[in-house]
Amino acid sequence: MAESDPSYIDYETFLDPGFSPTAFANTLVLATNNPSDTPLDLATPLSRVLFDVQEIDTHIDTLTTKSALPLLEYTNEQSQSSQRILQSVESQVASLTESYKTLQKEVIERYEVAEQVQLTAERLVETVRLGRSVSRCLMLGRQLEVRMAEVGGVGSARKEDHRAMVRSADTLLSLRQIFSATASGQEGEGLDRVNVVNTLKNELVMPAERSIASRAQQVVREFSMSSLLTPANQGSGSTFSQSEETKARTTSALLTLYLLSPTRVNTTMDSFRPSLLLDALEDYLQTAIKSSLASLARSLATLPSLDRTLLEVSARCQNIVALQSLLESIQAPPHPLLSAAGETKGGPNFLQALLNSLDTPSLPSYFWRSLASSLSPRVQEIMQRGGVSARTLRSNRDRVQSAVRECVNRGSQLPGAGSSRGKGVAVGGWEREAAVMVGSIINQVR
Secondary structure (H helix, E strand, O other): OOOOOOOOOOHHHHHOOOOOHHHHHHHHHHHHOOOOOOOOOOHHHHHHHHHHHHHHHHHHHHHHHHOHHHHHHHHHHHHHHHHHHHHHHHHHHHHHHHHHHHHHHHHHHHHHHHHHHHHHHHHHHHHHHHHHHHHHHHHHHHHHHHHHHHHOOOOOOOOOOOHHHHHHHHHHHHHHHHHHOOOOOOOOOOHHHOHHHHHHHHHHHHHHHHHHHHHHHHHHHOOOOOOOOOHHHOOOOOOHHHHHHHHHHHHHHHHHHHHHOOOOOOOEOOOOOOHHHHHHHHHHHHHHHHHHHHHHHHHHHOHHHHHHHHHHHHHHHHHHHHHHHHHHHOEOOOOOOOEHHHOOOOOOEHHHHHHHHHOOOOHHHHHHHHHHHHHHHHHHHHHHHOHHHHHHHHHOHHHHHHHHHHHHHHHOOOOOOOOOOOOOOOOOOOHHHHHHHHHHHHOOOO
């Protein structure tokens, strides 16, 4: 509306942001009526409102008529501007579309092809890796079969080759190393899904490991180098070559048991406990102790057989002394499954591992003290039963005491050392063991 056009309509009221239609209508009704009148006259305020609406409509019509040409020109300018903008945008969109098609052709499609090639290459690499692992397992399996055949011995046409036990153990460790490397990217990943590998493991590797371990344990159980029980108790027993063969055979068995002992992940050389080796050696000692205990208990009840029994006990202890000397000379070999951080140059010897396990300073001392501690109750039983056995033992106390002391001194020497102290045996260290053995018998004889 032009400023020159008069109007009685209060535009400021209607343009006020706080304008309320309800308040305006209420003000209009009160302005044209007395609040106490009944009924109220609504025709007058309604006419006023309708007149104002008509006035505004007329004013709009007048303004539109006067400004038609400028409005049309403005609309035309806006339309033309919109067309120019649309054309510019369409050209940009067309350029972007063309660029996208070029990008899709030169990059996206090539990327999709390259992605497929990469996936194919990765799967081929995985297949090749798995194939190499399977091939290596089969090669080691064949190697294990050959080395198992080389062991020979009882039930085989071939002469026993005890060194083949160690070679077989090395092959078994290589297979165990592959089977345990199952983490992502490692050599053994996915082998458990290959039937031929599972067959190899169940039908060859596990039976071979049990067989080799059993053979090595048998060699340890049969270890004997004492010549005390040979005819006339002279040095006409085993020859030097036979003794060396026994040592070599036992050494191979001990190395085999060490290598085949179970290991855990990240086990170091210092924390490794060769359970198969230690169990076999402890069984050997316990067998010697139990056999000596049983035979001594019988002989103390029937003294005429005591000399023969004490000779057998001395022979068993001499074998233990020889075993101690042998264990001291064997160093722990490199173990592929032990963490390199714990390996020390040369490694500990087998004797130290066994002494630590038994908590004893020496094997002969362990033998005599264990035997004495178990012998006292047996002698006490003989004396409590009474009779001829008790009287005979009581009347021969001095002879028994002398014979037992001689048995300890004789048994604590290396085989073939005669009356002299053998190499590797602590001089003067057996008087206490002799006293313990004598005391376990004589102290019960009253």
